[in-house]
Amino acid sequence: xxxxxxxxxxxxxxxxxxxxxxxxxxxxxxxxxxxxxxxxxxxxxxxxxxxxxxxxxxxxxxxxxxxxxxxxxxxxxxxxxxxxxxxxxxxxxxxxxxxxxxxxxxxxxxxxxxxxxxxxxxxxxxxxxxxxxxxxxxxxxxxxxxxxxxxxxxxxxxxxxxxxxxxxxxxxxxxxxxxxxxxxxxxxxxxxxxxxxxxxxxxxxxxxxxxxxxxxxxxxxxxxxxxxxxxxxxxxxxx
Amino acid sequence: xxxxxxxxxxxxxxxxxxxxxxxxxxxxxxxxxxxxxxxxxxxxxxxxxxxxxxxxxxxxxxxxxxxxxxxxxxxxxxxxxxxxxxxxxxxxxxxxxxxxxxxxxxxxxxxxxxxxxxxxxxxxxxxxxxxxxxxxxxxxxxxxxxxxxxxxxxxxxxxxxxxxxxxxxxxxxxxxxxxxxxxxxxxxxxxxxxxxxxxxxxxxxxxxxxxxxxxxxxxxxxxxxxxxxxxxxxxxxxxxxxxxxxxxxxxxxxxxxxxxxxxxxxxxxxxxxxxxxxxxxxxxxxxxxxxx
Numbered sequence: 001x002x003x004x005x006x007x008x009x010x011x012x013x014x015x016x017x018x019x020x021x022x023x024x025x026x027x028x029x030x031x032x033x034x035x036x037x038x039x040x041x042x043x044x045x046x047x048x049x050x051x052x053x054x055x056x057x058x059x060x061x062x063x064x065x066x067x068x069x070x071x072x073x074x075x076x077x078x079x080x081x082x083x084x085x086x087x088x089x090x091x092x093x094x095x096x097x098x099x100x101x102x103x104x105x106x107x108x109x110x111x112x113x114x115x116x117x118x119x120x121x122x123x124x125x126x127x128x129x130x131x132x133x134x135x136x137x138x139x140x141x142x143x144x145x146x147x148x149x150x151x152x153x154x155x156x157x158x159x160x161x162x163x164x165x166x167x168x169x170x171x172x173x174x175x176x177x178x179x180x181x182x183x184x185x186x187x188x189x190x191x192x193x194x195x196x197x198x199x200x201x202x203x204x205x206x207x208x209x210x211x212x213x214x215x216x217x218x219x220x221x222x223x224x225x226x227x228x229x230x231x232x233x234x235x236x237x238x239x
Numbered sequence: 240x241x242x243x244x245x246x247x248x249x250x251x252x253x254x255x256x257x258x259x260x261x262x263x264x265x266x267x268x269x270x271x272x273x274x275x276x277x278x279x280x281x282x283x284x285x286x287x288x289x290x291x292x293x294x295x296x297x298x299x300x301x302x303x304x305x306x307x308x309x310x311x312x313x314x315x316x317x318x319x320x321x322x323x324x325x326x327x328x329x330x331x332x333x334x335x336x337x338x339x340x341x342x343x344x345x346x347x348x349x350x351x352x353x354x355x356x357x358x359x360x361x362x363x364x365x366x367x368x369x370x371x372x373x374x375x376x377x378x379x380x381x382x383x384x385x386x387x388x389x390x391x392x393x394x395x396x397x398x399x400x401x402x403x404x405x406x407x408x409x410x411x412x413x414x415x416x417x418x419x420x421x422x423x424x425x426x427x428x429x430x431x432x433x434x435x436x437x438x439x440x441x442x443x444x445x446x447x448x449x450x451x452x453x454x455x456x457x458x459x460x461x462x463x464x465x466x467x468x469x470x471x472x473x474x475x476x477x478x479x480x481x482x483x484x485x486x487x488x489x490x491x492x493x494x495x496x497x498x499x500x501x502x503x504x505x506x507x508x509x510x511x512x513x514x515x516x517x518x519x520x521x522x523x524x525x526x527x528x529x530x531x
Contacts, residue, residue: 052419078421090416092409103409106402107421151420 003066005030005159005191006051011060013050020046021215024060028159028208031189033181035202035223037237038212044195045087047212048161051193052084053077064159078107083157087164089148093137097128097147100136104151114154121150124180142173149180160184162194166201174198178205199237203227211236241373246496247489252380253449254488255387260442260465261472261480262394263435268474270411270431273322273333274466277340279458281317281436282443284344285310286359287352289444290453299362306444307437314436318429345455354455359448383445390438391481397434407431460504464491467511473521483522 006028014020020043028034036044049055051062053074062069064080072080083104092100101121105114122129125146131139139147145165152160160181166174182205184190196202203209206223219226219236226233233239260278267275275281288309293302317340325336363378376384398404409417410427418424442465447457468487472479487510494506514521 054415054418074418075421075423078419084419086416086419090413090419092413092416094412095405095409099405099409102402103405103417103420103422106406155420 003030004028004063005065006193007061007063007066008051009061009063011047011050011057011062013046013055013057015046015055019058019215021050021057024215024217026210026217026220028191028193030158030191031185032207033185033192033194033205034208034210035206036193036195036210036212037197037199037202038218040197042212043215044212045163046215048084048086048163048193048195052082052161078155078157081156081158082161083152083155083159084161085148085152085163085165088167089144091136091139091144091147091151093135095136096133097136097139098132100147100151101128101154105154108155113156117154117156121154124153125150141168142170145169145173145177149177153184158191160190160192160194162192164195164197166196166198174201178202181205199239242496245367245374246492248376248380249496250489250492251485252376252383252488253446253492254468254485255383256442256446256449256484257461257465257468257487258481258484259387259390259438259445260461261469261484262391262477263439263442264466264469265472265474265477265480266394266431266435266438268469270407270428270435271322271333272327272330273337274474275435276334276337276462277317277344278436278439279443279462280341280344280348280455281313282310282439283447283453283455283458284313284348285436285440286443286447286453286457287348290352290357290359293360299360303362303444306440310440310443311433311437313440314432314434315429317436318432322432323425323428348455352453352455356452356454359453361448365449379449386441386445390441394434394438394477403427403430460507463504463511464488464507467507467514470511470519471514471522473523476521476523479521479523 004027008024008026011024012019012021024047026034036047038044046055050057053069053072064082095103101118105117108114127143128146128150131143136144136147165177169177178201181192181194185192194202203223203226209221209223209226210217211219221232226237263278264275267273285306289302289306292305293299321336321340322333325333327333361379363382365377365379367374367377369375398408406417406422407427407430409420410422410424411431414424443458446461447453450457464487465484468483469480471483471486487507490510491503491506494502
């Protein structure tokens with residue numbers, strides 16, 4: 001029995017007076033991948049933004065390692081081991097590849113390990129090493145994906161929040177990304193919560209599938225069940 | 240020819256100050272998308288601090304240091320106590336507030352120090368040295384060049400080589416992403432204001448003694464010139480601000496030398512209008528496509 005790294009209880013959030021999330025409960029055990037899937041407007045991105053503190057919950061609790069995250073500022077979250085790769089990946093186009101990556105580790109006190117993490121990212125994503133001095137906006141979609149993931153990884157996060165990593169990428173790049181997430185989970189014990197519209201590739205790599213609909217959790221089940229149980233899939237995912 | 244050389248060198252010296260002041264405008268524009276119209280008044284306030292400190296201690300350099308420190312602090316205070324509270328959804332709001340600050344600062348300075356011109360001293364002689372019978376630069380001009388050069392180099396170093404500079408650039412370009420990466424975005428913005436205001440105070444210290452002296456309105460025309468320089472440079476471009484500053488300095492020196500000093504305000508406004516009409520994005524702005 002692994003402990004849950006992330007626990008969300010009765011979470012509600014929204015934009016101004018407009019509620020988006022209602023009564024969201026979920027658990028992500030340490031060292032597993034959870035895929036949040038659902039239609040456009042189901043509240044997936046809102047969920048991630050609330051988890052990383054950019055949006056304040058109106059009710060409920062978010063626990064990281066059993067500790068309440070309430071009152072933790074967005075800029076402090078990365079120090080608690082949470083890395084959020086936002087919608088559109090958040091590569092800063094005006095900065096070079098190297099600057100983007102360094103930015104991901106600037107908060108770290110252990111400069112030696114930060115430098116090691118940077119080297120590891122360059123080994124993991126070789127195309128980035130060749131383009132260190134290029135500006136972010138000169139990169140291809142696949143390279144941006146690498147940069148966004150690499151920038152999250154130099155912080156050596158425990159929990160990685162990913163918003164639509166497959167968006168706008170070639171199927172081959174999507175497959176590589178998912179394979180990488182699986183590897184990071186298996187080798188480094190990384191915990192991942194990813195939000196995806198690309199249900200098949202998300203479920204292929206996930207341990208748990210969380211189906212959202214109209215701001216609520218419609219179903220949370222082992223990903224294998226969602227993959228294999230045609231009735232369930234049909235009922236909740238429509239294919 | 241001698242006269243042309245003299246006016247050119249004098250223009251470059253004046254332009255170096257405009258460049259520094261324009262650089263300060265660019266710093267705040269890049270950090271927070273605000274044109275700080277209060278920068279002239281803030282620089283004057285710092286210069287009055289220098290005046291008081293020098294009067295009390297007898298040391299120009301203590302006053303100089305106090306002005307820079309006052310500039311840095313004033314910038315931080317203006318950001319924290321004023322600009323942060325302004326609703327930025329309309330770009331006009333911070334502009335109006337900045338203009339209000341100008342009135343406030345000038346009124347307070349007038350009440351404390353009076354609305355008379357006070358003498359502003361220079362640390363070095365302002366009489367031009369002659370080389371082979373030709374009047375060239377004064378020791379003070381050389382001091383201005385050196386100071387602006389050092390400050391410019393220091394800014395380049397801070398922004399491109401240090402971790403804090405990287406944070407400041409990231410916070411300006413992508414505040415939300417920067418927060419997710421652990422950057423204290425509000426703090427970086429305040430630091431940007433402090434730096435810019437410090438540079439503005441420095442420019443004020445350099446230019447005020449070369450004009451009529453210390454007065455609550457001493458930087459009004461300098462502000463317009465430096466703003467023109469920054470617009471020529473494209474507001475977003477630090478090298479553009481330097482080139483624009485030197486260009487405006489040269490132009491004003493020629494106008495004043497060949498056509499008369501009274502025409503300077505007119506020349507500045509004519510230049511500003513021309514730039515805004517012909518190339519509103521500035522000479523250094525990237526070419527943008529426009530749908531027609």
